Amino acid sequence: MRPNLPDLDAYGVFGVGTLQEAQRLRHFVDEERPQHAVVVGAGYVGLEMAEALLRCGLQVTLVGRSPEVMRTLDPEIGTLVTQAVRNLGIDTRLSEEMTALETIALDSSAGTGSASGFTRRVKAVVTTVDTIPADIVVLGLGTRPNSDLAREAGLELGQRGSVKVDRTQRTSVEGIWAAGDCAETFNLVSEAPDWVPLATVANKAGRTAGQNIAGANITFPGCLGTAITKIGEVEVGRTGLQVANIEKLGLDYAAIQIDAMTRSHYCPDKAPITIRLLGEKSSGRLLGGQIVGGPGAGKRIDTVATALHAHMTVEDMLDLDLAYAPPFAPVWEPMLIAVRILAGKL
């Protein structure tokens, strides 16, 4: 997504929607040696780009519209990720929105090489709060389904304008299948259509569509919105519903959050881990989970994802026989501590 602002086509402004854009960005960094980067958007892509530019030696400012980075997390977990971003040395401006770009005219001698064809070059990002000098601006403002062709062809559209499909990836028109970021999917926890533009969903849906086109009759039941990323050494995982989704569905829920360690307390490489779990009061079922922590924390979200797939109640999870040895977990695995505390609230 690109905001509707002038000068977005100035030299030094990049999106990361295609491999070609990423290559141009990389080339610009190598060739122009920019010193100040502003990354606009504090989701997965914005965070990854901010860290990558930092590692290229730039001073990086991250601008996010929400009070915390990563809106796919509840703010109580998001704030820990915000802290991790700041700890890396990224100047993180939140609740702040880009309103304009400042540019300067490119002198004619610069009109060759990479700058060829550009008449202006970016100088600063103007936000609702400040003017931030920028030699390079990267936009990570989210994405939307590329469903123009489908709409023009008269296919029914669904969530966020994605192509409506059934569990076999068939669209509303006979003989046309869709899969990937352009297509709708199904959320296994909300039991409602959803749009989840992630590679995991795209690959499973694509496999399903491909097999069905070739004559099979298989289904892709849907997803949980499981996602994982890292900021420096801090790992972040999430799956299922978060509070914003749950409140929209009107479910009566409990949320808990615990702080523990990834390994036994006497292990030298132990690191903090925070686990947040959400459960439904009426049914006792698990609704979702979020994790932030050091090495080994993030992939623990797979346990929550597997439990969600199996429609486990929180009580079903009380005695999960999760793996313990001191270099891998404390004897009471943090996930079990979280489950036990959530069970007490349902």
Added chain:
Amino acid sequence: MRPNLPDLDAYGVFGVGTLQEAQRLRHFVDEERPQHAVVVGAGYVGLEMAEALLRCGLQVTLVGRSPEVMRTLDPEIGTLVTQAVRNLGIDTRLSEEMTALETIALDSSAGTGSASGFTRRVKAVVTTVDTIPADIVVLGLGTRPNSDLAREAGLELGQRGSVKVDRTQRTSVEGIWAAGDCAETFNLVSEAPDWVPLATVANKAGRTAGQNIAGANITFPGCLGTAITKIGEVEVGRTGLQVANIEKLGLDYAAIQIDAMTRSHYCPDKAPITIRLLGEKSSGRLLGGQIVGGPGAGKRIDTVATALHAHMTVEDMLDLDLAYAPPFAPVWEPMLIAVRILAGKL
């Protein structure tokens, strides 16, 4: 467990059944500066001791009775762990059994300090194949339930002589509860009593017994035998039934094993991972899993454990929404590849 051999009480021979024994062992290593260690027994404890002694600078020989280390794994996975042990530089002798110890008389001047009270000192381990020089011998030959008190008190005993308990940890005698390595537990996959002397089971059972003694009425449903360890950087996880258990139960099963990478192929710190999964042909249910691989491999066993708890069929697992980002997994998580291949065999 100690074999019935003379000279097991010689100076330089250690078990690791108590903290005190471990402290004496550590003291011996620091004080006597032994150069050649022989570790007898190639289970979790034997492997951990062999690696610890290696890290103390000793030359280490490991002697194991079975063709591969770690009999809690199927041999097809055990052989990868054997290789990992050898790669560390541990001289690993398998299908070989200790038959005697060679000792020398301690001269009277040595009869003070740590050696005080000992008349002989270990010199070598004699096996069915060889005589291996040893300044220190560590026994990791397994354990058995410490249930003498219970037996003498007339309590019913169960698996391997452990104290028989119900799901509330009550023994056969009113007013007596048992928990920990002395007590029996229940295997959630075989649905039969089992004896699993691991800290995870002991802690859950102890909590259950404690609460019930204090007037609650809670149950500990049982375990899967989930376990994890590491040898150098190689992580090993296992859960549920292995082939030896399955064949004893007479189940019609399929086993598959896949080699993949822990991370996306373009990630610098990717490492090999091998996943073995076992499923029942008649019901399609998952029976167990084993994993060997580099950093990040071992804790993936928790996904298998959670699926076993939920009695998932292998087909239920086909589209598990497990977390993907390049530093954490390939887009087709190795676990999903394994599940898909196993599904094709059931």
